[in-house]
Amino acid sequence: MTAHRILSWTPAAVVFDCDGTLMDTERHWVDARDAVLHGYGYAPAPGFSEQARGLHYTACGRLMADSVGRPELADELTTSLLERFRELVAAHPTTMPGAPELVRSAAQFAPLAVASNCPLEVVESCLDVAGLRRFFDHVVVPDTTTRPKPHPDVYLTAARLCGVEPDRALAVEDSQCGIEAAAAAGLRVIGVGPRPSGPQNAKADWWVESLDEPAVQGWAGARIPAQGSRPGSAGHGTR
Template structure:
């Protein structure tokens, strides 16, 4: 099956957002008198908004609802992104390079408001034919729902897509959707070995991702 689309993740691929998410959520939990556990950040990566808000409300903080958690944390994240967008090197260039080659999609665990804010500030929102937040599907990563939905919106089979991911749950999600996966691991949060093994190619950075590469690994 020929390659018909390229699907990006957002957090950890185009923006170095995980440190911001961790700082904001840690600060929120601390402000509410909660407890941040040793495995909290790893557990939160890839969760949908509903999932991480429920986890924080149920396991980390007393006397707060998941809805309150989501609203207040996303508001803090919006303020941080409006102040400065933590772009990763080559982010805008790789999006434009790949958009000139194949239709683009995006499947992200970020809430819709942050997806639209980031792509708009980056000036590439018009290059994506489909974008999906896992808050808009039944299950977050590592389930394949987000990737399957973006493929459906692009009107292509998931097997005809290459996905670009960084995290363990993201790699598992794209692979479960039967997409060919490129891993671009972040040193601060390296994926688990079993998840990394699902990738057809491991790239050192975004500059390595080219039309030639995606065509070769998809065959």
């Protein structure tokens, strides 16, 4: 068991995933994928939802097209997917249980960043609506030089922007795709949600069902300095 690597340690930076970790948006991706496929006359294949979880939306669009045997529709499906997702997020923005509290506590002892596969404007909008944007020093998303998860690039960039080596930073992730990215970058990882079985289990140092668990909140609260917040906290930088 490697949970002690988190519980006995104070990270020099904390990097959060957004979808499904900070914001309850994974259900919006599922609904958006289903709606788009149904609009084209298709139904998701068994197991598709798990395959698509955490993927960059362009990779998801390609997967959707391939799964129905219509690879030529990849660009159309990708565009429709992102449009539908944005509509759903705007209509129902919701934070994950315990996420705001953990962010507020962590911001008092370490610089914070978000590393997401979503477009920057979507992440920024979600964080703004949730009242969390001001706590994050950096938001990192894929671009022409930064590959999406499961590549380690967004986590490597987030650690660098926070001014720490990756092994001194903590990642908080809910998807296997994201956990693989963070682990490959060298960060210690809290995995959030149902604990997977098999070799996937070993990628995260500590698995928790939810960020509102007392053990998680207590761990973060115990690291808050006695005299207020860390110097220079609550920046507003972006990638």
